[in-house]
Amino acid sequence: MNSMQSMYLQKRTSAAEAVKLVRNGDFVIVPTGVGEPPSLLTALSEQRMDFRDVKVAQILAMRKYAYLDPETTEHIRHVAFFYGGATRAGGQAGWVDFIPNYFSEIPAQIEREQIAADVVFSMASPMDAEGNFALSLGADYTMAAVAKARAVVLEVNPNVPYALGNCHVHISQVTALVEDESPVLEVGLPKIGPVQAAIGKHVADLIEDGSTLQIGYGGIPDAVVMQLTHKRDLGIHTEMIGDGILTLVESGAVNCRRKNYLPGKMVATFALGSQRLYRFMERNPLLEMHPVNFTNDPALAGLNDKLVAINATLQIDLLGQCGSESLGLAPISGTGGQS
CATH class of the missing domain: 3.40.1080.10 (Glutaconate Coenzyme A-transferase)
Structure with missing residues (x-):
């Protein structure tokens, strides 16, 4: 021993x-x-x-x-x-x-x-x-x-x-x-309705081949992800890795080779998905997990050309300002990683 x-x-x-x-x-x-x-x-x-x-x-x-x-x-x-x-x-x-x-x-x-x-x-x-x-x-x-x-x-x-x-x-x-040997909790892809699908298609059309993506959790980001499988040479520098990103890797859309910062590597700070995702993460040289002050540092993420952040929000005003923390006086979520 x-x-x-x-x-x-x-x-x-x-x-x-x-x-x-x-x-x-x-x-x-x-x-x-x-x-x-x-x-x-x-x-x-x-x-x-x-x-x-x-x-x-x-x-x-x-x-x-x-x-x-x-x-x-x-x-x-x-x-x-x-x-x-x-x-x-x-x-x-x-x-x-x-x-x-x-x-x-x-x-x-x-x-x-x-x-x-x-x-x-x-x-x-x-x-x-x-x-x-x-x-x-x-x-x-x-x-x-x-x-x-x-x-x-x-x-x-x-x-x-x-x-x-x-x-x-x-x-x-x-x-x-x-x-403990209990299975890790699984969080599947959210259900995507016609509104989310329509928004997803519109956003997906704005994303070019070779873009680096930051993808949040929720129906809207996943609706976008599901319509990116035909894209090529996408990179990942994100807060969360989930089954949506895994789908892009498996389709060949994500390979990270055109990233300027950490080419050939996906980086994330937490995982939320299925057992399939957790198995994918096991000693995978394509993926690195880092603290959030690394993954969410805009100066580091911005070293990648064509950086695109895809997140959901609760409200947006006519000036384009987003509010994700509350609806009226009722707290709903929080600022999280959007800033």
């Missing part, structure tokens, strides 16, 4: 024991979307009455864990960087908190301690021979939090791909780890 394996075994524990690393008043950072660790967050929910004034912060919560409870917010309270289906109702009712932000600036806010990062809970791939785990489902702001946190707790799952890029955490940085 080598030293890496020995460290692994020393740090392996149960989810119920691992959550005891959380202290009253802690700020727990969780990755975007399916990077959230279900075993750890379930255990934290089950023990929530043992804590006081703990915050769980995340861009896009996917599951409604038991701690998302208006009756127990003095014990554990959710802090949203971006509302989704699991947190929107709580935000509108006032028992889920919200921190307005630009997704790309969260790592810097963590580094400057403007956003606390006492503990990190994250899904991770199995450890490689050098002692590294990949936070491939959500490098986002989590890598910055790992560097700051008092405790880093990983939920190691063989179904999490080991991706390349700046998304690796070494066993020496890990305080505790738990193991």
Whole structure:
């Protein structure tokens, strides 16, 4: 047994024991979307009455864990960087908190301690021979939090791909780890209706061969993507990689060879898709996962000629200004990666 394996075994524990690393008043950072660790967050929910004034912060919560409870917010309270289906109702009712932000600036806010990062809970791939785990489902702001946190707790799952890029955490940085073999949550392509299809066709006609794409989540971006399969030499420098982008790779539309910056490489900061996508990500030299302050830096993305950003919004005024955060006084989502 080598030293890496020995460290692994020393740090392996149960989810119920691992959550005891959380202290009253802690700020727990969780990755975007399916990077959230279900075993750890379930255990934290089950023990929530043992804590006081703990915050769980995340861009896009996917599951409604038991701690998302208006009756127990003095014990554990959710802090949203971006509302989704699991947190929107709580935000509108006032028992889920919200921190307005630009997704790309969260790592810097963590580094400057403007956003606390006492503990990190994250899904991770199995450890490689050098002692590294990949936070491939959500490098986002989590890598910055790992560097700051008092405790880093990983939920190691063989179904999490080991991706390349700046998304690796070494066993020496890990305080505790738990193991789980549940399938990674799948998020399929949204249903596309006739309105989305019409918008998608109009936008697709504006995209030239050789363009580099930034693609957001939602029916409109995916409606565009589905009509780009006949394009050629497209590149990807994006926030999210999903099944829509995978479709473009499989059709031959995406090869990244005409990108000026990181030619031959797709870059993204989080993944949201099917098991097929997660298998595609496994040690794929075409793809690198990086923190969001890299993928969403307009100066870096803009090094690519013909950069096209495709995102959905809720409202737009006659001056072309977009609003994605709310409808009237009701919070809906957040600024996210659009800025």
